[in-house]
Amino acid sequence: MTRILVGQLWQESHDFNPVPTLAADFAVERGAAMLAANAGAGSTLGGILRTLRAAGVEPVPTLAARARPGGKVAGAVYEGLREEILGAARQAGPLDAVVFELHGAMTAEGHDSPEADLMGHLRALLGPAVVIAVGLDLHAHVTDALLRACDIVTACKENPHSDVVEAGECAARLALDTLSGRIRPVTTMIKLPMLLPGGSETVDQPLGTLHAIARRAVAADPALLDVSIFNVHPFRDVPDMGQAVLAIADADDAAADRAALSVARPMWAWRAQFRHEFPDADAALKDVLARPAARPFVLSDRGDRVLAGAPGDGLHLLDRLRRLGLPLRGAFPVTDPQTAAAAIAGGVGAVLDRQVGGRMTPGFAPLPLRLTVLRTDPVGEFVQKGPYQAGQRSTLGPCAVLQDDRGNLLLATTAAAMTQDPAAFTSQGIDIAGLDFVVAKSGNHFKLSFAGIATPLVVDTPGMGSYRAGFFPYTKSRFWPEIQTLELGDIHLRRFGRHQPADATVPA
Template sequence: MRILTGTLMHETNTFNERPTTLEDFHPLIGQELFEHAFWRGNAESTGGIVETLQVEGAEVIPSVHAVAMVSGTVVDEAYEEIKRGVLAAVRAAGPLDGICFCLHGSMCAKSVLDPEGDLMSAIREEVGPRLPIVCTLDMHAKATDLLLASVNAFTVFRTAPHTDRYDCGERAAELLLRIIRRKLEVVTVAARLPLLLCGENSMTTVQPMRDLIAEVYETGREKHVLNAEYALGFPWADTPHHSVSALVCGEAAELEALTDTALRMAGRLWEKREQFRFSEETYSLDEAIDVALREAEGPVVVSDTGDNPTAGASSDLTGMLERLLQRGVDRALVAVIADPASFAACREAGSGATLELALGRRRPDSVEPFAARVEVRSVHSGLDASGHSKERCDAAVVRIGGVDVIVAERRIAVYDPAYLAQLGLRPGDYRLIAVKSGYLSPGYRAMGTRSLFALTPGQTAIELDKLRYERLTSPIYPQQLDTVWNRDEERERMLGMFKGRRK
């Protein structure tokens, strides 16, 4: 059995003006994938796909593996180069039994607002209508008509924070093998809701998402269903494709039953729309600091939600740091401020040096840096030997007043508190740790005595009504609280997608 695979993962924050280039994707071509190990395990769904197929004895043919951290709009040249590489691999692969691809589902290029749909449509043109294609998606994906028309089935992350990435890939590979071995003709239907959600009010560890995910598992066991999922969309992208979708796949002969099942799932979520509230205690910045300082024991972990790199923000705003200094807070840590020039200055000066830094940006709408006199406590190099880590990079730890600051060489996702240990930092030494994050990883939640959201400004502001959309399709909840979802109209739209579809 011969299966082609590939990876194109990017969650695009269109409010971040810094473009995403080909270099940001670190593309690996063909067999280069197997020269690395960073993708194995739970790093991303690619590991689950490849390792499951290999265990089953399939020949895995890698095309292009391209993953970039969440950031601004992808430049056209980068997307087109990746697309050309994937299509070249498809053409050169010879006879295939199927394709299992790892996608995000919320990528935007400058001239192509739906790159994943565009790519999979191009692949479908190459391989014809019969070859089964299964894709993984992030939970915060958008399911466009073009993507649905090009792919037979999807598996989607079922956890937020995303701790099941490997499992999602494993399920995709197993689903593809089932389709191939049973020679099934499979389709996916999507019931869409006019709804905007951010991860901070749809964590799967709290209600209502916890019960909704439990229902996903139950739905997947129904006789006519091969797989069922929710795709919640990504609110920090200004596109016309915003929606929350219930995805159900099964045999094409069961189209009407699949449609009704997806509508039932969508209806359950729609009924709970007013229950999607922030999953942590949420305060203004000053109130969050007040609450943290009242705690008898620490550390209290405070999310700097507006400058969250895991949702695409620049991660260089100094507002949180400045407020801590203005209030004379001590035994505090800011993790992290991404500033390559400041890191380079610290590296050159060395541990123990005192120097003046022009650090980060003071406000989202300005490039003015924060002028600070810092003591360099330590400098750390060689922390990302593979060059592919999203969770660690070279950094310096500096002290300003009573606040320690991690000055990172580039943006990273502060998912793993083990990074603090790599920098010689002990969480117990602090009473407040400010993390540039939205919802916290299980590691940070377990580390803190309490966790809070601070409503800070930035490219990932979680108060969605403060974002300025130009392409957003209206009406949509909660931007318009009187938004109506019509189940019968949605059913007609869903079934209409399959009229005249090529056999």
């Protein structure tokens, strides 16, 4: 029977977030428990497992490890997880392939690309004959080292990520086709030294047009297997940062080259068109007041979005609501371990005078509040409702629900919370329907999970979750629009695969 090693290592790093990601921030399942916990998950790993099972393949487990986006992963934590995975591979016996879910935008202390490091170690351990495939988040930072280690690298195609399961299905299917000899995959990557300063949802333009070009290319050319557009996570300070286009073809480098160029050339030409405009806090709150029939709303605290790796310790929307004096009630998550601990120590009914939030993000300040403790939870675990990451365990850490003197609710957490999912609130007894709005520390994915529950509204707020040229102290990265005068020059075609010719350059 075909035996395929499977696993998951998922964390998106914000290299300028001063709060490191530690072992306690990871939810980990190992061995058989990993297979059971993730078989039905709304994740890339879930798609991998279901595809392999349907093909009659034996999935050989390692571990599934997930942490919320945040600061760099402690080096010893990543290396410990890597050694567990390698140990499981050594003990597994003969293997035909490896198919993993990786995020692709993790940084660990001492490792600019832990994903490339992990796959490189697996390649060295298992040898050249074993097929290695990975499914990534489309915000991944794809490196040459990762592509040299892998036969297949693909990603989800939608932002918000409504198709993460399909990304896993694609990675597993292409791995199986490679194993059977039906295909001989070759990959062309083009890196563009640019970020998207806006317009990053795949319904936005011109990004939507670029994805349509990629879909048409795959549909028109039988040799073309997959095209992924990587809108790289902007808060990484690593070498070779930038947009990436990956095209996989069946033993046809020319087909992969053509597809990658068909996306990369207009992306660079249209770079100044990637922009967005969102209402500020005052305008958004007044909009909520003006549209009672659309309540409850879910307001995206975009600048402090945990799903981009920000600490989640801001209360800008609550501060503006109180200053404006609007007759609205909301629920506000805030990463504040001290307030959570004080509430747990005081117990339900305790009245606390606290300086809340604002202790982690540079430039933020705590908000003075009088609060009544409504609920405490010394553990703070919940299962995400999805559809994004449905069934995945997540943690708030020890946490508490508190109420201010105007009826607003604060969800004070020890861990930065994945509040793009309504289960973060409902697991703590917060009735979303009974409020005018809740705040999600997310920029895009909250729209998927709150569909049918609350009206979404993205809000331009301060914090580390919004890219602004000149704000972050990049030292290793060079890209537009950080460097407005950066020129592309020729386009470099980077080719990977077991049968590829040399790399090439073509006019931009």
